[in-house]
Amino acid sequence: MKRLRTLFIPLLLITVTVYGQNKEQQNSAALKWFTDARYGMFIHWDMSSVAGTEISWSRKATKPLDITGDPAGYVEDPNYDNLYKKFNPAKFDATEWVRIAKEAGMKYIVFTAKHHGGFAMWNTKTSDYSIMNTPYGKDAIKQLAAACHKAGMKFGLYYSQRDWHNPLYGIGDNKAYINYMNEQIRELLTSYGKIDIIWWDSYGVGDLEKFWQIGSTYDLVKKLQPDIIMNNRLAVLGDYNKQPARYLGDWDTPEQTIGKFQNNRLWESCFTLVHTPDGGGWSYRPDGKVHSYAECINALVGCATGDGNLLLGIGPDATGVIPADQQERLAQISQWLKKYQESIYGTRGGPYTNGTWGGATFKGKKIYLHIRKWNGDSLTLPTLKGKIVKCTNLTNESNRATFVQDNKNLTIKLSADKQDSIDTIIMLELAGDASDELTNGKPIAVK
Template identity: 50%
Template sequence: MLRLILITLSCYYTQTDTIPLLPTAETLEQREARLQWWRDAKFGLFIHWGPVSIKGTEISWSRIGHPHDHPGMESVPAEEYDNLYKQFNPVKFNADAWMQLAKEAGMKYVVFVAKHHDGFSMWHTKLRPEYSIKATPFQRDICKEIANSAHKYGLKLGWYYSTRDWTHPDYLVGDNRKYDEFYRGQVEELLSQYGRVDILWFDHVAGNWHHYDFKSLFEMMYRLQPGIIVNNRVARFIRPTEDKPTPEIEALTKGDFDTPEQHIGNFQNTRPWESCITITECPDGGGWSYRPECRTRSAKECIQMLVQCVTGDGNLLLNVGPMPTGEIAEEQMAVLKEIGTWLQKYGESIYATRGGPYLNGKWGGATYSGNNIYLHILQSLNNSITLPPLKSKILEITVLTGEQVEIKQTDKNLHIEFPKGQINPIDTIIKLVLDKPASEEMINGKPIPIPNELR
């Protein structure tokens, strides 16, 4: 038995006598190398799904009696909500269809909700099997099928795991030791049973610092998946207490990237970030799980959200909520495919770029790679835009989206004019080839400030 376990673990890491390097011990170069694929990827698929899709209400938050905010979302009695799994039988679920759709949309990674705040596990967990997908009529291990398909289609794999659990009997009871052991055990299952895992996307834990053994958690995670990337929410909502954590624990729980939710983050190139936004827009601000009454955003809206994230030096994690049958709604699939068509044409201005050298704003923004700058113009005043000058010489100008533009560079400004008002309804993309690396246009590592009227 021990031999089998060691063989299995060798799939994820080469065993040594020491724990693989924790992020707190990394050099800047090692950290950048670990995050490089993610920063180049730019665009990922978020999937919230579970028995609650039967009701078509918000995942977790629609359960009446939950102990936290968003009271306006409550609509399903706890007893009914907690027993929905007995009816959950998504016979049309096909992981390959989902991953093919993600690829077609131009996404490079997928983050699947393995467990949300309601405590229901979407895999064959041994730690609470009675409230997991194994106890449903469907029975199949959803996470296993998602993982196998993601690997098959060359998508990086991420698990979302809620560290809060409103239905677990030991959650925030006493010193919370039993629950701490439980959730670390579940995380270990997710990182050891499904091949390579690239991202762990935690969400909101409550209580005090001494309720959790974060050091053991991170040592386990990086032992099983040495190159894993972790977000900044593993210790979010921890209450300040006198027994403050060590600087190492504070640094570990800060994670690798920030996670603005349901809005575009500000320009930030000093620390990685990713906006997570739903493809549906609901009046109550939700829309993570299947909500048929909510509006599906247009492809134009989603593309512009992606552009705003990338020009701000961030990523976009776009969420869909599949139906109770296991299918993604037709209108959502159509939007994703339209985004993919756009990215096939203009992906060079998105993937493997960095935000800058101009500060983004209402006008749009810029990305750069090598000697190339890509201006993304989302709107203009009076059919023209005047930007601060560049230090480098412009060798070549190409309007990737095909509009007629006139560009004049002086020592005072860079003036762009649309003589026939031909601004692309989604994004006018202008490629500037410079005689020097575009990164040299940054001012001490910061983007070039822009005029007030363009902010």
């Protein structure tokens, strides 16, 4: 992940972005579960939690082929690089982590196998720089994979192609490093049963095919786990979706912002649950603050109405425990989801584009309007082609919403004192299928 000075801004963007994706990919079973899931947990955790500093980015040394001006080659940070000697998460309980994610309403977990700092969280034979050589000395991925499989939770692995700790990274013809990386990938995809996702986090500067030999890595992954799905970061840092078409991956990855409305290529926004003064918060940061309940709900709704997923990042502490304030916020989101899950899971974004007014999801004959901003007691949208047979205020069914539909506009009416301060959900049931409201797959534009 990038260490950026960003704000957690749950804006609902209205631009429609188009990328090519073939029908076979769109219709695959693997991508269907991903689309239906809508909400996952992103876990950044390694020995950086001992110091409570940002994972990898707090390493005070060069970042080869990554940050402009940094030379290639390994430079040691004697403090950060030796944190593993104190890493002993005796309270780590993989089953408990999965329980927390499942109760939070999350449908999949992505865990950092190796971040840019190069520390491996599994029993690797490729390096001594791993969790096996800590006081803890146990394979974290083995435990978490087993817990996910037992609970029926989809399990994915984050893997950074960058490795600032490895002297082989980015030097010479790079073949030695590629062999090292591919062997790590082989271990991860052959030792822990089914892996549902591989979440790449980009190469440093260099030609993808000549320098990074991307084909060897891609082919290895597909050979070992044919049904695995992967994001668009099997690419040079920042040049996502510019790689050869074969390596585009299955979804786009806007970071710390909600993606633009995009219903012809999958996307997933990754956010930190915690925000910090320096723009971090991916890993355990005791100086950070948990985002507000409203921000979290707006992020989840913003992703779903834009036809994307939310991958929410949490950071366990050095003992292996997910901090109480993070658990509390996840539980609050869970309570919201239990009430309104029909408007999120298994839906598609649309048929309206989202914006400052809010957004919409649909499924079958139902459209769910997630309204954030009203014009007094009403909201006017472009009309629908289909006939509305039922209008329900899901946020509070006792507070009845009404509608007026003509050949130009659809107006939803609800007294201002009955509107929810975060998200008023109005369900519209149509006589026909809601997907018919799209024109050649395109949503209805809301100005």
